[in-house]
Amino acid sequence: MTADASPLVDPFGRSVDYLRLSVTDRCDLRCVYCMSEEMEFLPRSEILAIEELERVARSFVSLGVRKIRITGGEPLVRQGVLKLLDSLGQLPGLDELVMTTNGAQLGRYAERIRAAGVRRLNISLDSLDPERFHRITRTGRLHRVLDGIEAARDAGFDRLRLNVIAMRGRNDDEIPDLVEFATHRGLDISFIEEMPMGALDGHDRGEAFMSSDEVRAEVERTHPLARAEPKALGGPSRDYRVAGSNTRVGFISPHSHNFCASCNRVRVTVDGMLMPCLGREQATDLRPVLRDYGDDPEPLHMAIQAGIQRKPESHVFDASALSGAQVVRFMSVTGG
Secondary structure, eight states: OGGGOOOOBOTTTTBOOOOEOOOOSOOOOOOOSSOOOOOOOGGGGGSSHHHHHHHHHHHHHHTTOEEEEEEEOOGGGTTHHHHHHHHHHTTOOOEEEEEOOOSSTTTHHHHHHHHHTEEEEEOOOOOOSSSHHHHHHHHHHHHHHHHHHHHHHHHHOOOEEHHHEEEEETTEEEHHHHHHHHHHHHHHHEEEOOBBBOOOOSSSHHHHHHOHHHHHHHHHHTTTEOOOOTTTTTSSOOEEEEETOOOOEEEEEETOOOOGGGOOEEOOOOTTTTEETOOOOOOOEEEEHHHHHHHHHHHHHHHHHHHHHTOOOOOOOOOGTTTOOSSSSOHHHOOO
16 A cells, blocks of 8 residues: 555544645734744744745645645745745645635735635724734734725635634733624634744743633623534634524634644644644744755655654643743744
8 A cells, every 4th residue: 555545543543634734934913922032033944935835735745635724933934935825726626725824925915815815814803993913923013904904805815713812911802893794794713722832032921821611701792602513624723603694603622621632633834844733833844845846746655654653632722831831832833
């Protein structure tokens, strides 16, 4: 039996059919919960070329992956990303090509990435107040993201979802307004518990942390929720529907509602590290395989399969120690 015939199944019997593929560690924003204000980015020699990223994606799809999410950093600042999207959008066997973006570049690229085959977008939006948005992102301009959201709506994606990091004392008073913003425009929205990744300056995670249960209570003060049907290709979000609308409100809860038992995904970073778990440090380095064996797919298939066998049963985040970095990697380096 060749590697192509073997599905990706981890040591705990979970099928892996979802890849989050980072195309850059760089970003045009500097969100306080994601990276330091003065970041040191990877040297160009260490990041995977567009052709290498495509080979990684092809290998995963040949091994049974049906969904790929393009991440960063900010994917749309990567030179050549449109070429990559064009290639991935034509991959036989890939059911869903989706992307996570900060939205600042969507005014320029929304129509183009939809034409490449990207079906859905997740767009980060942590505040509707221009001054607060600038404080959270350090460099961002809210109007650019709002214009990008409108451009994406006009481009005809299957679904658009807003991603919000809910933070006590930072944006928690905007939770109902953000849900109303999404509902009024026919968007979905997810509230995400902040993850303790990378040592940050000027931001205390422990002080800002809000559990999903707290956020849900805030949502339901103004928007009654009913449990929604699960998405076909899964994901970590527990989804509800806003009564009287098609808007889904999701809660991603790595601390308070561990979702590891149904985990069907892995990440590949832009420097080629196969990360079987967001909350663990163990990884398999695919870059030497990509560069030492040329176009021969078999060594890459074997390396991927070996990496899947390192997938742990669960991650462990200590909610009582959120002020520190429990994982050394920044989220922007891992792939958001």
